[in-house]
Amino acid sequence: MSSHSPITAHELADQLAARDVTVIDVREPMEYVGGHIAGSLNIPLSRITEADLPQGPLVLVCQSGNRSAKALALLQQLGRQHPLTDLPGGVPAWQQAGFPVRKLKGAPLPLMRQVQIAAGTLVLLGVILSQAVAPGWIWLSGFVGAGLTFAGISGFCGMARLLAVMPWNRVSM
Template sequence: MSSTTTPRFSPRELAARVESGQISIIDVREPMEYVGGHIPGSQNIPLSRLGSTSLPEGPLVLVCQSGKRSEKGLATLLREGHPHPLADLEGGMGAWQQAGLPMKRRQGAPLPLMRQVQIAAGSLVLLGVILSQTLAPGWIWLAGFVGAGLTFAGVSGFCGMARLLAVMPWNRVQA
């Protein structure tokens, strides 16, 4: 059985099943993402710990931001011979939020990492332009460096700025 034959629930279908108490939801995102907004009653088990953590009995639905990590999690559990029915949330938390369904957010949760990257990158580009016009023309290279980094991140899928921001003290989340 592969993850492509695993059922995928629409946000509304999942909400109905949650209300009826038929399933357990496992959110495979990182703790920082989870505290920023999750389905009420879901349990946070990051993808990296999914195979080594005990899971609730009964049917499970895996959830992530877009559906890619939950798909990987399903594949891991299927490979390990998970004994209970498994499913996935179609479109992830983005679709859940777009459907206007309830979310629980921890007070004081950090901004989503992508927004932090946008704020930092935009600020550095703006700073480089301003400094190049007021102090020395060479400061324009700061804007060029950030632009090159963003281009590399888009092409490769690796964002050094996101990795750096993720380990900052304000992004540490206690379980």
Template sequence: MTSTNEMPISKTKSVKQNRLKILDPASLKTLIDQQAVALIDVREPAEHAGEKIPGSILVPLSSFDPTKVPTRSGQPTVLYCRTGNRSAQAAQKLFASGVSEVTHLEGGLSAWVKMGYPTQVNKTAPISLMRQVQIAAGSLVVIGTVLGAFVSPWFLILSGFVGSGLVFAGISDTCALGMLIAKMPWNQRV
């Protein structure tokens, strides 16, 4: 059970430097097998409902409240998401609340699955958030293009707007459309 890396977090306000510990999938698997970890999934409810690491507790980043992160005495709390980006953002919120040490899963659920470790899969869960975003964005582009060709060229602005949003999402790793879709009722099932 070892951390593979520690990353100092810049702009800390306390004298003690905050550290983001990174745990590899094999070390997390060992901790889970020993029942020696509190595992927190910071993805959205629909993602958690679709596939999760067994025993994980959902505390979505979109409504992340550091006081709602359960801790177990003497056990590390490990955050995870799909790739590690959102769990690092959740860690920042924990640091801002006064927690000085946070651990997250390196590579997230994707790395866990790649290693062949077990997940709980719910075949009746909503389709993935990424697929929903692709369907919505693609539909808006097609609608804007068709209306631009047959009704008024001004409708092409819709296609350009959606394309610009996708470029921004790719650069910033923040998708406004994804955050909006995540709040839809069908994605709130747990």
């Protein structure tokens, strides 16, 4: 494994089988329990520079490749001496190559699915209440639509942040 060039899912599978690398999953624990490469360690991006990382070659993974690329850059800035690379496309690339992921029992639904369920329910509730109770309830649907539009434009989703701290989304590892 070269020190900084990306690795493919097939190359990673071969190196894992040979026990030549350690996979570090830089997603949040809630994402990790929902499906991860078997044997990977979960060290979120927010803690990667403080973590006591294993010696030897590391492959960083996330959901899309963005966070693992950021983690890679941070570790390179710190001058990590051991070989270091990431998996472009993240865990989905691993799955698309035909490799399985390990899911922990009782893992919460992915956060974006929770947002879709909550937003859809609130929009539907606003429409129903505007017809059955009072016309002003339609503003609930408008408020949710405005929030989703803002989230899409800004990249900040208040509903996702709120759902992430709910008790059913707390995972202990």
